[in-house]
Amino acid sequence: MVKMSGTDRGQAYSLEAIAGSVIVVTALLFALQSIIITPTTSSGVDPDVRKDLRAQASDTLVIVHSNETTDLSYYTRNWVPESRTFEGAQNPSVGYGTAVPPGIFGEILNTTFSQRSRLYNVEVLYLGVNATDDRGRVPMVYRGQPAEGAVTASYTVTLYDNQTLTSGKTGTAELWEYGTDPNSEAYYPIPNAVEGPVYNVVEVRLTVW
Amino acid sequence: MVARQDRAQLLFVGAIVLAFLVVGIAVVVNTTLFVENTQTGTTGSQSRSPGTIDNEVTGSLRTVVLRVNHQTRNHSATEIGIYANNNVTRLSTALGESYAASSSLSVSVNYRNTSSRFGSRVVQTGDSTFENVSPDWTPVTGGSQRELGWFVVNLNATESQDDPFHASASNGTDSVNLTIDKVSDTEFWVNTSSPTGSDSVRCQPRGGRLFLDLRRGRSVTDDNCRFNGTSELNTVSQVNFAGGDNAVGKYAIVTNSSSASVPACKTTTSRTEPCHAPVVWTANTTVSVVGSKVQYESDKNVTIYPSGGQ
Numbered sequence: 001m002v003k004m005s006g007t008d009r010g011q012a013y014s015l016e017a018i019a020g021s022v023i024v025v026t027a028l029l030f031a032l033q034s035i036i037i038t039p040t041t042s043s044g045v046d047p048d049v050r051k052d053l054r055a056q057a058s059d060t061l062v063i064v065h066s067n068e069t070t071d072l073s074y075y076t077r078n079w080v081p082e083s084r085t086f087e088g089a090q091n092p093s094v095g096y097g098t099a100v101p102p103g104i105f106g107e108i109l110n111t112t113f114s115q116r117s118r119l120y121n122v123e124v125l126y127l128g129v130n131a132t133d134d135r136g137r138v139p140m141v142y143r144g145q146p147a148e149g150a151v152t153a154s155y156t157v158t159l160y161d162n163q164t165l166t167s168g169k170t171g172t173a174e175l176w177e178y179g180t181d182p183n184s185e186a187y188y189p190i191p192n193a194v195e196g197p198v199y200n201v202v203e204v205r206l207t208v209w
Numbered sequence: 210m211v212a213r214q215d216r217a218q219l220l221f222v223g224a225i226v227l228a229f230l231v232v233g234i235a236v237v238v239n240t241t242l243f244v245e246n247t248q249t250g251t252t253g254s255q256s257r258s259p260g261t262i263d264n265e266v267t268g269s270l271r272t273v274v275l276r277v278n279h280q281t282r283n284h285s286a287t288e289i290g291i292y293a294n295n296n297v298t299r300l301s302t303a304l305g306e307s308y309a310a311s312s313s314l315s316v317s318v319n320y321r322n323t324s325s326r327f328g329s330r331v332v333q334t335g336d337s338t339f340e341n342v343s344p345d346w347t348p349v350t351g352g353s354q355r356e357l358g359w360f361v362v363n364l365n366a367t368e369s370q371d372d373p374f375h376a377s378a379s380n381g382t383d384s385v386n387l388t389i390d391k392v393s394d395t396e397f398w399v400n401t402s403s404p405t406g407s408d409s410v411r412c413q414p415r416g417g418r419l420f421l422d423l424r425r426g427r428s429v430t431d432d433n434c435r436f437n438g439t440s441e442l443n444t445v446s447q448v449n450f451a452g453g454d455n456a457v458g459k460y461a462i463v464t465n466s467s468s469a470s471v472p473a474c475k476t477t478t479s480r481t482e483p484c485h486a487p488v489v490w491t492a493n494t495t496v497s498v499v500g501s502k503v504q505y506e507s508d509k510n511v512t513i514y515p516s517g518g519q
Contacts, residue, residue, distance in 0.1 A: 020224030027228035031235035058261070069432070127306055135310050154257065154311055156304065158269035160276060172416065194303045196296040197276040201269070201303040203311050 050151050056112055057120075057153035057206045064105045065155055072157045072204045075105055075140070076124055077166045081178065081187045086140055087167035094142040095122070101140065109141070118208055119143045125203040127193040138189050140204075150209035159199040161192065175199045257312060259498040259505035266304055266318050266496050267511055273300050274320075274513050278488035279461065282332055282474040286487040290322035293489050314500040321493040326510070328358065328490035329467040333460050335480030336365050339374065339453035341471060347449050348462055348483065350470045354380060354444035358490070358514025359463035360424040364456055366394050366414035374456035376423060377449045378439040385439045387423055389456065401426070403437040410436045418458075440515070463514055465490045489513055 065072040078087050078101075090097040100106030100114070101122070113120050122141040128134060161176045165188065176199065178188035193200045277293045284292065297320040308316040331348045338344070339362075349355065357378060369391050377386040385403040392398060397419050400409045412419060412434035420429040426438025439445065448462055460483075467485065474484035491510040498505040 016218065016221045020221045023224050023228045024231075027231040031231050058257075062261075125307075125311065127303060131302075131306060135307075156262075156265045156269075156307055158272065158300065158304075160272065162276075194299050196273075196299050197280060198269075198273060198296065198300050198303060201300075201307045203307055205311070 050149060053118070053208055054151040054153060057151060057208050060108050060112055061153055061155040061204060061206055064108060065157070067104055070103045070105070072105075072155055073159060073163070074166045075101060076157055076159065076190075076202055076204065077163060077175070078102075079165050079188055080167050080169050081165075081185060082169070084182060084187055087169065089140075093139065095139040096141045098143065113208055119147075120206060120208045121146065123205050123207075124190070125205060126190040126200050127202075129191045129193050135203075136189060136191075146207050147209040150207050152205055152207045154203050154205045157202050157204060159190065159202060160197050161199045162197070163199070257314070259503055262308065262314070262316055262498050263496045263505070263507055266316065267494075267509075269300060269304065270297060270318055270320075270492065270494060270496075271511055271513055273297060274489050274492050274511075278330065278463075278513065282330070282334060282484065282486040283476050283478075284486065286327045287322075289327075289487055289489060290325065293325075293492065294320050294322055297492075297494070312500070314498055314503070316498050317496075319495045319497075321495075324493035324510075325489055326465070326491040327487045328463055328465040328514070329485050330359070330488045331460075331462045331464075331471055331483060331485050332474070333481065333483045336368065336458055337481035339450050339456040339458070339460060341450075341453070341483050344454040345449075345451045346453065347447055347470055349378075349445065349448035349464055352446060353466070354446050355464040355466050356514075357424060357439055357442070357445045357448070357462070357464055359461060360422070360439055360448070361429075362389070362419075362421050362423060362456070362458060362460045364389070364397075364414070364419040364421070364458035366391070366397070366417050366419050368457035369419075370455035370457075372455040373452055375449075375451040377451075378442055378445045379447055379449070380442045380444055381446045383442060385437060385441055387436070387439075389419075389421070391455075399434065399436050401437040403441050405437055405441060408436055410434055463488055463490075465514075 061072065064075070080087050085092040086095055086101070088099070088102055089095045090099060100110050109120060120141065121139070121143055124138045124140055125135045126138070128136060159175060162174045164170065164172055164174055173186065175188065176192050178186045180189055180191045181187060190200050190202060273296050274293050277289065277296050297318060301318045304318065305316050308314050333339070340346070341348070360378070362376070371391050373388045373390045375386065375388050377384050383404045386401065388400040390398045390400065395413060397412045397414065398409055399412050399421065401407060412421065412428045413431045415430035418430065422429060422438065424438050424440050426436045426440070428434035471483045471485050472478070474486040478484045491512050494509060494511050496507045
């Protein structure tokens with residue numbers, strides 16, 4: 001065994017004390033870091049944040065649908081058969097994609113979500129012709145796969161046979177006059193699924209994360 | 210008793226134990242919070258209150274019954290009730306499928322014809338002058354106060370004459386007077402005089418038609434055409450036409466009680482002649498929303514047409 005002098009022993013005490021304090025500080029830092037990234041610190045999966053987000057999404061749909069001229073039915077019918085997507089949209093796969101729908105819907109989505117660094121998707125889900133058919137879906141705004149903690153809000157809109165498409169590029173043809181063949185010049189993906197004056201019952205679904 | 214040279218090692222071991230303790234607590238707390246969060250609501254879950262669904266369903270029902278009312282004109286009240294019931298049943302099925310697909314809720318709406326109230330629609334469904342033997346006449350006759358739920362004219366811009374056509378609604382005390390003046394095939398002026406004042410507004414036809422909602426005071430075909438409508442009066446006792454030979458087109462007036470100023474609509478009645486047909490004024494309905502945590506049922510009379518000053 002090596003025998004230490006008084007000076008060496010003092011240095012060893014100091015080194016061990018320093019090593020001990022480094023370990024304690026490291027552990028504290030680890031713990032603090034863990035708490036900072038905990039789900040309760042205003043992230044997307046905080047239940048309260050999700051509750052607020054869901055309320056905002058729901059209110060957005062209610063407000064837009066209460067608009068007298070450009071309600072959700074208007075946006076659902078704002079379709080251009082030639083481009084097989086909504087008027088002003090980028091392409092059929094992503095709809096408006098990184099852009100926003102025109103008018104009040106786009107304004108509210110922008111101020112409520114985009115300006116708060118939120119992402120959202122909007123899609124239209126419609127009934128098939130037969131009751132056994134799965135519901136079809138048309139992306140109105142697609143900005144990617146929703147993250148964990150995403151919330152959705154929906155509004156159910158009824159379309160009627162004698163309504164017309166609302167895009168400026170269509171004439172006065174009524175919904176029942178369109179077809180669901182994508183190769184047709186009169187293509188509208190939502191079919192006439194209900195007998196009588198009702199054309200279809202669609203769900204406008206807003207997903208926010 | 211610890212030797213002096215062992216104290217540093219003890220301090221070191223103590224620090225390690227303390228460090229593990231802190232890290233352990235952090236992990237436990239973190240896990241607890243994570244589990245708590247994943248248990249409260251699944252990703253993408255929806256929270257649609259029965260009240261919201263009720264509003265959505267009621268709005269759809271109102272529009273369906275309105276369309277049933279205006280789809281044909283040769284039906285009796287019994288027939289229109291059956292027609293309304295059939296279409297509400299189809300609507301209920303479609304709504305039920307839609308809600309079931311997006312949530313675990315079972316949604317349905319039922320219409321009861323026997324408890325519903327009927328009104329009357331004075332209508333001319335084909336293009337013709339707004340006359341009934343005389344160009345000056347009263348589509349809704351004087352008498353008791355009625356609610357006026359619908360008052361639209363759909364004018365043929367080309368066929369209508371340059372001389373003015375007058376329509377007025379009165380409740381015996383106040384009246385709303387509207388004059389539709391054609392300047393050209395593409396320009397009309399609507400002059401109004403009502404308890405709230407007088408005004409003139411330019412209204413443009415679209416596709417050769419000038420579609421005016423005289424009740425709400427606006428054109429369906431021209432967003433800039435806004436004027437004082439008959440909704441300023443809560444009830445009316447009569448509606449008059451003057452200069453009906455100057456207007457060519459279609460019209461419809463709906464009140465909450467029958468008006469006998471024109472004959473009842475029959476299959477033999479020409480589309481260019483005015484007649485009256487029954488309409489469902491208030492639909493007695495039940496909206497039900499059933500889920501694993503919700504049991505909601507609402508019996509109510511849904512007013513198909515806006516009433517009073519709405």
